[in-house]
Amino acid sequence: MQMKTRSSLVFLFFTLVPGLFAQQLTLNQILDSYYKAGNFDKLQKVNSIIMTGNIVQQDLMPVKIVRVRPDKYMMQFDVADLTAYQVYDGQTAWMTTPWTGKAAPQVMPPERATDMKNRADIDGILFNWKEKGHSLELAGKDTVDGRIAYKIKVIRKDGGIEYNIIDTATFMLQKRISFRKAGGKEVTIENFYRDYRKVDGIPFAFIVETNNAGRINEIQLETVELNRTVDLKSFTMPEKK
């Protein structure tokens, strides 16, 4: 019994103590540690990232995500075994929805285009945030999966608000909370970042769980490749036939 109590205390000490010290750090100190943990020095030298894996819901949907500096993004995924695309070419965000019977690509509405532009940012919203026109403030602490974390409020250049939540011990991004209008209502989207693994010394979350107003899916990555040559023409929206 005594042994069990002692173990519990040791566990609590190591769990909570980083959180106690966390209060003493400023926003800039937290961000500096976040950049260091994420090996952002090396990330700056990465021009392209290609990720492959699966979106796991009831069905399994193979997915490939391609990012190329400075602002290109493509997600290719299968729904009902029909391949669909969501793409940002640096100016235009477009998508295909073959499961609706429409083969032709469509331009995304402005709100989704903003999201696509943010997804294209290899470094993420917290890096060079001033230059990108965002505002940041430390919004206290939160817990993610039972661990204490810093909560950073981001007021994006487009006026949207989101929260990025960073682990107090590892300084890795653990959770993102964002908001989107759907059907005239604002819905909350939570992303959880798990299973960090290093690729060429840079950590990537190999599992990203998304809770979109109660609908949960998980992206499970299998491969992450850096600095592969990517044909930039593939980001251009095809002309309607």
Add this chain to the structure above:
Amino acid sequence: MQTKIFFVATLFILLSSRIFSQEILQWRGTERTGIYHETNLLKSWPEAGPALIWECDSIGNGYGSPIITASTIYVNGEIDTISYLYALTRSGKFLWKAPIGKEWTLNYPGTRNTPTCVNDMIYVTAGLGTVACLDAKSGKKVWSVDMATDFHAPMTRFGFSESLVINGDDVYCCPGGADTNIVALDRFTGKIRWICKGLGQMTSYCSPALIRLAERDILVTFTKSAMLGIDTRDGSLLWSHTQDSEGDVHINTPLYENGFIYYITGDGNGSVKLKLSADGREITEVWRNGACDNTMGGFIKLNDYIFTASYGRRYWYTLDANTAQIVDSAKFDKGVTIYADSMLYCYNEKGQLGLFKPTGPKMVPAGSFKVTRGTKAHYAHPVICQGVMYVRHGQSLMAYDVKRR
């Protein structure tokens, strides 16, 4: 001398019955149970998996499995909305392809069914409703019917997917029409032998089972919200078993064993055991477990245990066939289960093929590898024949050497 004549005569009778026996090559093995009667197969796999013998990467889109005869492999594939029957040599070389009909392309585009082969005739379906008989040597069409136009079949959500059952001179298909629900055709001419109105519900993608009793043979299949038992002599509906949910996808072939019928759906009652009366006229529910589901990966029953993968949760589980309780599970995503030479072969939706030794209720891992070739979803059921494991992944058919040396 007399002994010698007796021996030769006996040998002749034995060999003749073997040679001329009407072996039906079909979906999930000769008995449609997922069990392949193979011997001398590998009991563990090396880290990279068994050796790939060959790959044929141009069999069209689809999810159906191949069947393997002494000289030829048959498999269906879709190209440009047309369903074809492909014939390959046993070494994977293209022989010919024959058009069957229009294929389903609205979702999960590609062929769904596995051909059925009896002697020199092959029976196939296409996603928009063609049922056809082809000559196995040439691929020439012997006859065909269109379930949509000939039997007023309502269009489905996922295309016609049935792997056809042959019984004597009959071939059965399930158009799901209000008055033409299940139809028996003369397998040599395509002429109607009987029509069963069933419950008038649309088809539910099931590849049926055939139960042979002393008194009658029973075709067991599903339509939208019920499992049906049909007397194959005249097409009369013997009984039905209602599904509690609104779902219409009941793909898995039911299993009959020692007086009991087992079925597992992902869109209905879950796992169910029924007692079938000796004359086949009545069923009585023994148990059901709504939490134990599987949509299209099939299941394997070995003695007291049923092995299958969950649909709602991503794991394999073992169901006690006597108590309906889950008694063990294995984390291997979800997918298809077949069995050969005392081993389970599990092919999951992530493309991993796992070999497991069933030990009581437990699935003991014995190796796995990832199928990296091919296209689209990993749904096709593997097939094992003469020490070779055939795996279809979209446009590719791969042959792996699983023989123990």
